[in-house]
Amino acid sequence: MFVRRIAVVGTGYVGLTTGACLASLGHRVVCADVDALKVARLRAGQVDILEPDLADLVARGRSAGRLNFVEGARYAVADAEVVFLCLPTPMGAGGAADLSAVEAVAGEIRDVLPRGAVVVCKSTVPVGTSTRVAALLGRDDVAVVSNPEFLREGSAVRDFLHPDRIVVGADSPRAAERVAALFAKLGAPTVLMDAASAEMVKYAANCFLAMKLSYVNAVAELCELVGADVASVTEGMGHDRRIGQSFLRPGPGWGGSCLPKDTHAMVRIAEAVGVDFSLVKATIETNGRQQRRVVDKLRAAVGTLAGARIGVLGLAFKAGTNDLRDSPALAVAELLAFEGAELVAHDPQVDRPLVGMTVVGDPYAAVRGADAVVLLTDWPEFRSLDWARVADGMTGSTVLDTRDHLDPDALHRAGLVLLGLGREPARDADAVRAR
Template sequence: MFVRRIAVVGTGYVGLTTGACLASLGHRVVCADVDTLKVARLRAGQVDILEPGLTELVTEGQAAGRLEFVEGARAAVADAEVVFLCLPTPMGLGGAADLSAVESVARDLREVLPYGTVVVCKSTVPVGTSTRVADLVGREDVAVVSNPEFLREGSAVRDFLHPDRIVVGSDSPQAAERVAALFAKLGAPTVLMDAASAEMVKYAANCFLAMKLSYVNAIAELCELVGADVSAVTDGMGHDRRIGQSFLRPGPGWGGSCLPKDTHAMVRIAESVGVDFDLVRSTIDTNRRQQRRVVDKVRDAVGGTLAGARIGILGLAFKAGTNDLRDSPALAVAELLAFEGAELVAHDPEIGRPLVGMTVVDDAYLAVRDADAVVLLTEWPEFRALDWGRVADLMSGVVVLDTRNHLDADALHRAGLALRGLGRRQPAAAG
């Protein structure tokens, strides 16, 4: 494999994982960020992102001289052959992706990119962005390639080094092949296509996953009403190879840094060409309804009103294995509970900072003390291992709402607690 000189602009989840993993494959990588403090911490080997294996890759890459960190994009691209743009594209007004960071960097690098550089859009961007970046760079010698990422928080390093596929899109086949070659050592299926198709792949995949999650949450609601058990239903479904087991677990709604913004962006993309994408709109609406449904269950658990009720919250991150609060369904549910007057005391193994509308404590048993009800919102293994007899002694009430169907029903039953899940046929009664 040829060793390439690579610049990565942006050191968030995608950028830092991309840089560290490419360095582990033998390439020479310079990662850039505008945050002076973050650059200093990364140079010292301090990784603030909770991501298994990432700190080790950063340390190993620096020790081997293949990975370095600099402040500012211009400093990173001085002798780069390939430049990855791993910049935030948050949801803007009306749900469209905000491309201001991508466009700003493209303009800034126009005059300093080495001759023949390939610019790679790694960020999730709407169809046509590669063309837009090429126009902003405005140089015939610089090709722009789309290489969408498919990294899951909590397993990003593994996903990068063991991908299902690598998608590379460009209107220049030579540039696409040059980028694809960077990943040759991984031995993964590589799908080459035009830039517009590559940009659409990421949105199409994420919207499909969001639809699958909303679907199973709707099935869970239906199971409760007809006396079925969602765990049995999804087990039966998941053995169908056309469906599979993944993304078939009900929860308090989906969130994180990708699905919310990507579903809204897809709706806007469709609108821009005169298509009303009702299926994705319904997916978003179902997700919002799921959060309200969880609140309804908590309200019912404390007697019909949340005003003045003390609620213990277990889990704040949008999923276990991360410290990411972006669009966390746990926070959405907590906000609705607080709006109705509930007093919230929360614990998450990786979230210690204060949050508006609740008290955050550093111990799960402090969160459940004197609680009229306890709500599990993130499926951390630590919560399954709690001493539920002790929890029962500390609580004022007896209901534990498990929105992830994560807890051991027998353990809670023995403790005298009433476990209520999502889509379960029959909640365990308190002893």
């Protein structure tokens, strides 16, 4: 494998993982960020992102002299053969992706890029962005390639080093092959295509996953009403190889840094060319409905939410991360607070103050005096709580498990009533009392 000089612009989840993993493959990588404090911390080996194995990879890359950090994109790209743009593309006005960071960096680096360099858009960007970046660079000697990321928070390093596939899109086959060669050591299937198709792949994949999650949440609601058990239903579905087991667990809604913005962006992309993508719109609407259903269940359990004390277990959008971006837990909490509930919350990786609730460092403090408890993030430590101690501290007796995470036997022995999603409520309570 050829060793390349690589610049990575942006040191968030995608950028830092990309830089550290490429360095682990033997390339020489310089990562750039506009945040001087973050750069200084990374140079000192301090990784603030909660991501398994990432800090170790950064340390090894630094020790081997293959990974460095600088402030400012132009200082990273000066002698780079390949430049990865790993920049935020948040939801902008009307749901469209905000490309201001990508466009600003393109303007910053265009005059300092080495002749013959390849610029790679790894951020999730709308179709046509590679063409837009090429126009902003204004360099006939610089190729622009799309190489979308498929990294899940909490398993980003593993996903990078053991990918299902590598997608590379470019109008120049030679440029696409240069980028694909960077990952040759991984031995993963590589799919080469045009840039527009590569940009669409990421949106199409994420919208499909969001649709699958919204679908199973709608099935869970139906199961409650007809007396079926969603866990049995999804087990039966998942053995069908056309469907598979993944993304078939109901929950309080989907969120995070990707699915919400990507589904909205897909709707806007479709509208721009005159397509009413009603399936994705329904996916978004169903997600909002699921969050409201969690609130409805708690209201039914305590009678009225105004003045009710609710213990909240979990705030991050998924276990294994400290990311609160578009967390369904926060969306549910906001709805509860709007109805006048008093919220006391605990998350193992969240210790900062949040509007509308009190955040405490101890799960038992979160549930003390609670009229009801709701589990919104399936951290492993919540499953092993001393539920007798929880019951002794609560005012009420209802625990709503939105992740099907807790052990019903443990809660039953503690005298608590466990409610879930996708099971008939009366059946839930009867099952708990019968054990």
